[in-house]
Amino acid sequence: MTPTDPRFAPVAELFERFAQEDPAYAGQLALYYRGEPVLDLSVGPDRAPQARPEPGGDGGAEDPAFTREVMTGVFSCSKGAAGVVMALLVQDGVLDLDAPVAAYWPEYGQAGKEATTVRQALSHQAGSLGVAGGFTVEEYNNSQLAAARLAAAPPNWRPGAVFSYHGLSIGILMEELVRRITGSTLQEVYEERIRAPHGIDFYLGLPESEEPRYRDVLKPEAGPLPFIDPFGYLGTAFNSTGGFTREDGEPGELLDLPNDRAIRAAGMSSAGGVANARGLARLYAAASTGIVGEDGTRSEPLLTEHTQTIMAEDQVFGPDRADGLVKAFGVVFMKPTPEKDFGSWRVFGHEGANGSFGYADPSYGIAFGYVPARGEDGGTLSRNGQLSVRVRQAVLQALAGG
Known part of the structure; x- marks a missing residue:
């Protein structure tokens, strides 16, 4: 779509240049400003239909073009969707952040x-x-089973002494808390209270009816992730001792996860979400500003300003115990660091291992979504920036000059 606000035309032009600078690049970008969609773009050659290989085969069904409507895996952006669920429970008064986990x-x-x-x-x-x-x-996929094992295990350090990104297990923790408090799954609460009422193209549990819109995550051209000690902190966090098995029975990597139908159907809240850029941006708009409808009326924000502040408040900042990278987290949500500066002190969001990113910045009234077709060096597993960094900076420059 052409920007509805001319201030954002330079952002659209920058995004178009990505495809000009790299003929292999394809991606999606969406932006809401004060509850209204102002950008919804896709660029790159992968907008043309391609053959989608079947697991273990040489070809198969036609892959959907990488248009604005296509959805793909967004990995740890799923934690942002789950974080809105947790925020609602805090807001409802049924989850006390300072209570022991064992109370629930x-x-x-x-x-x-x-x-x-x-x-x-x-x-x-x-x-x-x-x-x-x-x-x-x-x-x-049935996290009650994982939760029982996690509950019986000793912690990797004295709780509260240090922090390290719980890349997959935080999903188990969130899902079990929701189940104990509500009697429903986190995915059910998300669908009933957040996704369906607001028409959000961001699923924690992709229904069969939406499968034709799914596009496999493409691997980074740089190749697979480097070896990780399976018994170290990082290896434990990313399940290296267990690994994953693809649908074709072969060993899989983290970036294979959403390409497995069983995983995207179950919608594990740490990494199994499926979305497009519009879905990411719309989730955060619904949570932070409310969404302006076609009739000009605005929905109430899912989260009050007080709840947004509680969830966005810095909890940890500094080197991660596992990899030494400087990170910052609020409650569930990622926060900016000098190396990855994506907004004001009020911002809350989450990026994914493939370089996808979604966030809300209440200080500016924006909600942002970015999804690449191919995994980028710069997601949650990397110290490097990615293309979305350039876009985020352009958005803030557009607002500063407006």
């Missing part, structure tokens, strides 16, 4: 985790990175 989930209160608080668990301080041997895909 008694089995978790063992093996040195008796005093671990919800706040610690939701800001990567709990030390519940994983379990010996890793989790199976089946345990992630």
Whole structure:
């Protein structure tokens, strides 16, 4: 779409240049400003239909073109959607961030985790990175099974002493808390209270009816991720001791996860979400400003200003215990650092391992979504920036000059 606000024309032009600078590039970009969509773009050659290989085969069904409507895996952006669910429970008064996790989930209160608080668990301080041997895909897809194993395991450090990104297990923690508090799954609460009422193209559990719109995540051209010690902190956090098995029975990597139908159908809240850029931006607009409809009326924001402040408040900042990278987290949500500066002190959002990114910045009234067709060096596993950094800076420059 052509920018509805001329101030954002330079942002659209910059995004178009990505495809000019790299003929292989394809991606999506969406922006809401004060609740109204002002950008919804896709660029690149992958807008043309391609053959979508079947697992273990040489070809198969036609892959949907990488248009604005296509959805793909967005990895840890899923945590942002789950974070809005957790924020609603806080706002409802049924989840106390400073209560022990065991107050809601008694089995978790063992093996040195008796005093671990919800706040610690939701800001990567709990030390519940994983379990010996890793989790199976089946345990992630039915996280009650994974939760029982995680509850019995000792923490990887004294809870609260340090922090390290709970790349996959934070989804188990969130899902079990929601199940214990509401009697429903996190995915059900998200669908009923957030996604469906606001028409958001961001699914935690992609229905079969939406499969024709799914596009496989393409691997980075740089190749697979480097070796990670399976028994170290990082290896434990990313399930290296268990790994993943693809649909064709071969070993899989993290970036294979959403390309497995069983995983995207289950919608694991740490990494199984499926979205397009519009869906990311619309989620954060619904959460922070409300959305202006075609009739000019605005929906109430899902989260009050007070709740947004609670969830966006910095909980940890500094070097991650596992990889030494400087990171910052609020409650569930990522926060800016000098190396990855994506907004004001009020901003809240999450990026994904493939370089996808979604966030809301209440200071500017913006909600942002970015999704590349091919994984980029610069997602949650990298110290480098990615193309979305340039776009985010352009958005802020557009607003500063307006």
